[in-house]
Amino acid sequence: MTNTDTAVALGAARVQPPSPRSQAPPHASSPAGQRPTAAEAASGHGDRFTGHMFSIEYEPGAGWRRPELLPLGSVPLHPGTVGLHYGQAIFEGLKAFRQPDGSIAVFRPRDNARRFQRSAARLAMPPLPEAMFLDAIERLVAADASALPADPAQSLYLRPLMFATDTNLMLKPSERYRFLLMAFVAGGFFGAGVDAISVRVNHNHARAMPGGTGDVKIAGNYAPTFPAQIEAERAGCQQVLWLDSTENRWIEEMSGMNLFLVAGRGHRTEIVTSPLTGTLLPGVTRDTVLRLAARLGYGVREERIALSQWRDGSGPGGRFTEAFACGTAAVITSVRDVRDAGGDWIIGDGQPGPVTTTLRKALTNVQRGRVPDTEGWLHPVPRTDLSVPARTCSP
Numbered sequence: 044m045t046n047t048d049t050a051v052a053l054g055a056a057r058v059q060p061p062s063p064r065s066q067a068p069p070h071a072s073s074p075a076g077q078r079p080t081a082a083e084a085a086s087g088h089g090d091r092f093t094g095h096m097f098s099i100e101y102e103p104g105a106g107w108r109r110p111e112l113l114p115l116g117s118v119p120l121h122p123g124t125v126g127l128h129y130g131q132a133i134f135e136g137l138k139a140f141r142q143p144d145g146s147i148a149v150f151r152p153r154d155n156a157r158r159f160q161r162s163a164a165r166l167a168m169p170p171l172p173e174a175m176f177l178d179a180i181e182r183l184v185a186a187d188a189s190a191l192p193a194d195p196a197q198s199l200y201l202r203p204l205m206f207a208t209d210t211n212l213m214l215k216p217s218e219r220y221r222f223l224l225m226a227f228v229a230g231g232f233f234g235a236g237v238d239a240i241s242v243r244v245n246h247n248h249a250r251a252m253p254g255g256t257g258d259v260k261i262a263g264n265y266a267p268t269f270p271a272q273i274e275a276e277r278a279g280c281q282q283v284l285w286l287d288s289t290e291n292r293w294i295e296e297m298s299g300m301n302l303f304l305v306a307g308r309g310h311r312t313e314i315v316t317s318p319l320t321g322t323l324l325p326g327v328t329r330d331t332v333l334r335l336a337a338r339l340g341y342g343v344r345e346e347r348i349a350l351s352q353w354r355d356g357s358g359p360g361g362r363f364t365e366a367f368a369c370g371t372a373a374v375i376t377s378v379r380d381v382r383d384a385g386g387d388w389i390i391g392d393g394q395p396g397p398v399t400t401t402l403r404k405a406l407t408n409v410q411r412g413r414v415p416d417t418e419g420w421l422h423p424v425p426r427t428d429l430s431v432p433a434r435t436c437s438p
């Protein structure tokens with residue numbers, strides 16, 4: 044996998060070519076002359092893996108067993124492994140953040156544990172108990188704590204993965220499974236100097252359909268979005284905007300981020316996002332943004348918005364003033380413009396608007412423990428003795 048492929052899978056935007064709008068100096072780790080979008084900056088390149096992984100196996104009869112911390116390394120797979128052939132594979136994405144006292148906390152991991160269970164159920168896989176999911180996270184973060192610098196712009200992206208390990212090509216669910224948790228260091232760039240993204244409306248493919256798998260995080264949901272992502276990039280955009288697949292009319296989400304519009308002005312300002320129709324992913328960030336916005340006094344509305352409504356309401360004095368995408372990897376990233384066969388339009392003045400900026404700050408403040416955690420979203424990782432060597436892989 045290349046860096047950019049990883050960025051797409053995470054729902055992060057790729058590095059944008061230099062544009063006349065760019066005034067900030069180039070990002071240190073970007074190719075010369077380019078600077079990151081907010082999404083790119085916040086997700087990093089996806090390949091700064093830490094030194095360990097955490098493994099748990101599932102065996103029929105025995106259930107989930109052999110939880111162990113291992114050095115990060117290759118996993119030998121028989122070519123007949125079910126997960127490779129029939130896509131019985133699911134994943135999650137969540138982040139750990141340094142807190143002001145130097146400790147580390149994971150953001151809303153129970154929500155990811157529960158979503159992981161829903162994803163598993165959808166593919167006839169055994170659910171991993173929430174306590175085991177949390178224990179794996181605590182132990183990996185404790186083991187690799189030194190990989191997370193004190194720099195508050197950085198975070199530890201955690202990637203739980205579960206796949207079918209039977210070696211049998213009959214078309215039936217596997218009896219054995221493997222859970223693996225890995226992590227990489229993300230971010231390193233915050234605040235000013237990041238670009239908003241351009242999004243391209245997709246009309247050629249469907250990401251999700253009613254009764255399908257769009258509301259769970261299964262591996263098979265993502266590669267089918269890659270052709271549209273490539274087309275979007277050829278058109279100079281960073282992300283694909285998916286419409287509902289039944290009427291090809293209602294705006295839903297990106298390939299890995301939920302979408303919000305800002306409507307109204309002044310004390311009438313509200314944020315609007317699609318209800319959970321079953322064909323979009325219930326993001327933890329989406330839920331967090333809805334709650335933070337309500338706390339900040341914005342109106343909060345779940346409403347289906349047609350693409351044409353958004354376009355027609357985007358002019359001067361129109362209903363819609365800002366738009367942003369959100370997800371664990373990309374945090375909150377402002378949408379600059381929309382490109383569509385039926386006409387393009389720019390959101391506001393093309394710059395991140397005040398509501399987007401306020402919500403982004405509110406979210407990053409909660410994650411980094413800069414404001415009281417009134418909702419119990421931060422899950423502290425117990426400090427452990429880092430000098431204890433990890434168990435090594437058994438041959």
Ligand SMILES: *Cc1c(COP(=O)(O)O)cnc(C)c1O
Nearest residue numbers: 299300301324326327328370371
């Ligand atoms: C992961 C994902 C999101 C964002 O979910 P978070 O829990 O906020 O990271 C949004 N849409 C899709 C399709 C996703 O896969």
